[in-house]
Amino acid sequence: MRKSIVTQESQDPTKKGIDWLDLESIARVEITSEDPLQPIESALQPIGAPGWCADAPGLQRIRVLFDHPQRIARIYLLISEEEVGRTQEFVLRYAQDGGDTFREIVRQQFTFAPPGTTVEQEEYQVELAGVTALELEIVPDLSGETAKAKLGRLLFA
Template identity: 70%
Template structure:
């Protein structure tokens, strides 16, 4: 895994038989921060470790920079929060053919209210060709608390 730092147990519900892209071998990852005990590699695999967690509070960026343009048909996101009640917002965007302008795929808010509502799981059917950058921006709490962003899974097919 090539990555650059630029500034709980996860329940699996996605289709584990899907042909997910092997991001380790086709992309470089840029992240805004990372808790050493929960590195980004853990969130980019279909099964396994509990995912990524930011080392710092506040907005976070996870950026996948593909070595060659990719065709993306599905995007799976899993985010868990077991401890802090909060409203999170994320924005998923992409750039094509090494361009610098991003197009937004989705912007969504979700309220975590442990112990009841602790998981946000989304799967998007898309038809994107020539993707060279995929960016996930997470605002862990729209009210500005010291909550830390986390990501259980980010999978692409």
């Protein structure tokens, strides 16, 4: 029998040696809202700042528009909420025509219940070729309360 102790750090997808796309050099980003203290740039890199937060409550969109079509094999998403209990929904979509026609990759709901359930972490294996745009739409609170959308990481490989 072989045995090894695996720490949380080694299970973190952002540290697996994956060649995440350097979005700063190959894409531009459109967002519907942004807290100046938590800009979108901090959520689109494997390590660093605490992530993005919307400046306003309600539905938010983050759209990544690639300079040239990309092949996407992996999508990593991390959202945490340590303050407000809420059920959110997100939809992840892609386009191959510059963003005119989007196809849904996944639609998912998640309930945050601090202090116990505070982190949603998803990693999707996909086979997408010729991707010109990726869009993340977040409804931060399905009950209609005034929660703000948050995003710890959004990475593509």
